[in-house]
Amino acid sequence: MLWTPALPAMFLLFLLFQGTPAQKDVIQEPAVLLVNEGESVNITCSLTTKGTLVGMYLKREVVNAMEVLYITNNGRTHTVSSLYKDRIDISFLSTEVRITLHQLHKNDTALYVCNESILENYEPNCVSSKGTILVVKDKSPTEMEQAECRMASWVPYVLSFLALISVSALGYLILSHIDIKKQCQEGKKKQSNTVYEDMSYSLRFNTLTTGNSYSNC
Numbered sequence: 001m002l003w004t005p006a007l008p009a010m011f012l013l014f015l016l017f018q019g020t021p022a023q024k025d026v027i028q029e030p031a032v033l034l035v036n037e038g039e040s041v042n043i044t045c046s047l048t049t050k051g052t053l054v055g056m057y058l059k060r061e062v063v064n065a066m067e068v069l070y071i072t073n074n075g076r077t078h079t080v081s082s083l084y085k086d087r088i089d090i091s092f093l094s095t096e097v098r099i100t101l102h103q104l105h106k107n108d109t110a111l112y113v114c115n116e117s118i119l120e121n122y123e124p125n126c127v128s129s130k131g132t133i134l135v136v137k138d139k140s141p142t143e144m145e146q147a148e149c150r151m152a153s154w155v156p157y158v159l160s161f162l163a164l165i166s167v168s169a170l171g172y173l174i175l176s177h178i179d180i181k182k183q184c185q186e187g188k189k190k191q192s193n194t195v196y197e198d199m200s201y202s203l204r205f206n207t208l209t210t211g212n213s214y215s216n217c
Contacts, residue, residue, distance in 0.1 A: 025050050027096075028114050028129035037139035040102045043112060043132050047095050050127060051120035058099055061131070063110040071097065104136045 027046040035041055047053060058069040060081075067080040069088060077090050084101070091098040101108070113131035117124065 025127035026129035045114035051118035
């Protein structure tokens, strides 16, 4: 199955409506994993107490179904798929097995299920878990993230331009205030000189026109 952008949503919807199996004897955690490319995940599968354990499989289902890993009852492991070569680590605990998948790719998206082979009353049988849904997202930035990065790169230039405009406007206001104040002082000085000249002229004129009040008697 080829990968498409809508595959994760279709994949989850398929798992949601496929129904729940009648019986699951193996506990597997977590139920869902959503990670980015290049990251690692841990899948833990419990060891069944039903019958005698022969071996355990980790199977990939729904998308590119295959057997990923097989572990024998004595702890020896065998990677079935070459797609996961050198990308799997196994940790054995008292009642469970922890499987770590490394360097995940977008094509690793699938349902991973632990199946255990057992002998029950000397009859071979198989028990399984509900599985883990693994969705690996593309690590490359989206178009929106790229646009945000481009916008962010312009922020310093915009701030510098706004700061330059603010400084220029402030300087213009200061110079305008100084010029207006200077003009006001010059206007007051000129008006004072004009009044003084008018008063001097009036006094001289009165002196010239005033004669002897008894000259006409």
